[in-house]
Amino acid sequence: MINGDLAGLLTAVAEAVGLQEGESGVERVLRAIRELEPASTKAVSRHVGLPLPVIAAINNELRTRGVVTTNRPSRLTDAGRTLLESLPIDLSAAATCQSCDGHSVEIPADFDPVLERLALIMESAPGVDLTLDQSFATVETKVRRVLLLMRYGLLPSRAALCVGDDDLMAVAIAAVGAAIDRPLVQRLAVVDISPEILEYTRSCLAELGVTAELVEHDLREPLPEPLRKGFDLALTDPPYTTEGAGLFLSRAVEALVPGPGRSVVFSFGPKGPANTLQVQRVITELGLTVQAMHRNFNEYLGAGIIAGVSHLQYLSTTAETAPLVEGAHAGPLYTADQRSAAREYVCNGCATRYAVGRDAEWPTIAALKEAGCAQCGGDRFRPLQLIRDK
Template sequence: MSTAADRVLSEVAAAVRLQEGPPGVRSVLRALRRLEPASTKELSRATSLPVPIVAAVGNELRRRDLVTKERPSRLTPAGRALLAELGMDLALNATCTTCDGRELVIPDVLDEAVHRLRALMADGPAADLAIDQSHCTPETKVRRVLALLTAGVLPGGSLLLIGDDDLISLAVAVVGDVLGAPIVERVTVVDISPDILGYVQKVAAGLGTRVETVEHDLRAPLPEQLRGRFDAAMTDPPYTPEGARLFLSRAVEGLRPGAAHSVFFSFGGKSPDDMLAVQREILDLGLVTHGHIRNFNEYEGSGILGGVGFFQHLLTTSATAPTHTGDFEGPLYTGDKRTRARRYECVACGTHVEVGPGARWPSIAALKSEGCPHCGKGPFRPGQLVPETTKTAETATATTPAPTAPVAPAPASTPANSPTPGWHPPTPEARAALTHRAAPYLTRQATEPDLPAIGEFEAEIARVSFGEDAIDDPAVWSARLGRAMEKNREGMIVASAPDGAPVGWCWISINTNAMTGDRYANFRSLAVSPLDNRADVAELLLTAGLEFCAANGIKEVTGRVHVGNVPMRTVYRQFGFDPTSLTMKLRLPAPEKAAR
């Protein structure tokens, strides 16, 4: 590998704080070379990296002109040249086109089972994302039954399901019904949800397979009557190392003593360190891996993990024993362990909201139930975790969507008492220090030749904010801002390199309150290219914008920010902005309907 190519991989990995490092960037490039044109979700499935991580890597590759701006993505000539330097310019795909690498193919005779299970899923309980539930597809359900048949666990034998939000008990029953006879001697479901258990009982009653259901919190040991009674167990536990260890331990509790009993284990893709912890739990239980299939499981609505997970066939040994013999205490589900909220974007309107600890919505399920706070709709696209310590200017640049239409100015507030100014122009010494930190970049008023670069800034902001639904044609943004520039270019400021090329821009417009006649400024946009001193350049731009306001006698600057956009709110706080108002929206019927 050349030093230059190696440096590119390292820079991209560092820019997105990729735990997998440069090898993770290589995997994305390799997958793109093989699959192009490819969507972010397709690349996530191919690499086992979460969708937000793949999207972030893709954005960094685009900034370096290695990947096309058009979606689905392709490599640019520069990207192909990089792959050639890395010795990776080979598109050979050895994955089986019949099973797509899953090793099992659903026979035609079971197509009916797939259709029936799809209907049962539509009528069944919704997934509770707060406890890491996410329903696998009907095809996955049938493949899991085929895995039991292929392993010799079925027909005959007894099966223990440690949790069954995927309704595998019904899949076993439906497959048996389609084939004309039950394929299991005994199937028992242990689950905490009375809704799931009630639905299983209701449906199984008419399918000819006896399904036993036990309502039980798996934080406690299995009931005595279930211990040591089963030939095989299956579980799709919470996606944490603790969840894997506990649910696998409960599965081991239920198996008959001795070696070579099967545990079928489904799990989502995690970082190498997390997967090391999970595999250590498996070894601590005295289990060995008999088979492992990547992307065997497909899930509905699991966008952040690309909608896929692996399927592992484990066998007991003479050393197998439960690791949790008493009650389990401590974090178990992903939400229990999460110390940071995650940003989600409303696909309908682009509003960014936070979900998780300390946020208004503790889970994405709660957000979906209530709807977007801005438009009342959804769905929601997962983004990155909210940093515990935000490098304010840099993060705000990456996550603040540019306006897609002229923004109506918020009326300037008129407090009863004269407010204390939250910002003062920097002293000459402070201004000189800031200029030194931001060197060699300087600020100036934007002009028409800058519009192509400004269009690139706004298009990139849109891509980061809205993903594949973004209006990401720089020409569109250049045209929009060109029309705005024709009306008034004051407050349009760029930071430029010594050769004049823009490396960032800020837009602050001056407006008049229609009610009071007072003039105020509206902070509309801020963006900076990836630079070593990016945060300093952002501060220089915003300072220039506020100095422009002060020079025009403006006493108040307002800014509209989505309620969930914490980084931009942090920038506001850094410069002394105070929250003063909340925009509320009510939708009314069309006039012709209202008149009836």
């Protein structure tokens, strides 16, 4: 049952969920549901750029208030539709370029063999380690990233470093280079904590006839000397926290030839306004300028809280650029490190674990059930032990 008017609903839901984005955030969600219905939580999350748990919590409130149907995926109830009549229609699908889906680069039709090759490579790749905030970008995302770097003249490059590469971007760059018969990087290097990923990268690159420096290293520690100050381009898709962004960007900066005009390609998921501003402050304090920012450029397979998308930023160095973190990093880094007084839940279907609690990725078990398991889609979970306090 709906009480009060639209403005009252927006306020009540924003307050019930504790939404940083406030009433305008709830409004965007309602508009997205109307645009997309039947609207899965994931589709709404991608559309409005809010994390999956937030959308799930809002959906839950809207359901309680009779604005959306109890069955899923979400639809507006008749009462909800009436209430929304004064809200402007969403025209985004009609306005977006159909050829490139708004990404500004289009995968050429004759790239099918590259996509197939990378798909095979991903099938045999080492599994994702969720505790390290890993998730795999789709094959299309990897190829589009390479094209975007070409578009901005960052590839071909004399020297490029992947700062963490569970995404196998080094392999994607080599595969596209092979497809267009042009080596895209003269000096290619990867630094990663995982020996499995490095070994797999080595074997994939060997098949493509590409050699690279593959360095096993924990990025909490400063870069090894041979990787410092030698690259024109660094790519990173860091752990999903402000600390993770600051640390990996600092390491990226360490790797670059000093001086202006070097480039960092930085992928990072949508955060609430306060966290987004914090990361922007970090970027600015690093003396990096935002040359381009592509919303929802990266799509991931089964990535939980970011609803499978993240933004891609092309950053450029200035004369003021310097790392923020110079020594070792000891504080929290991964999303899991930031949970306090949370309880772990495990999916009955596939045993994937989720932290649920006030400061955890999932504020309530209702929100997690609403969204469903990121891996298998199941909506049944059982509680495990409390996660240690920090």
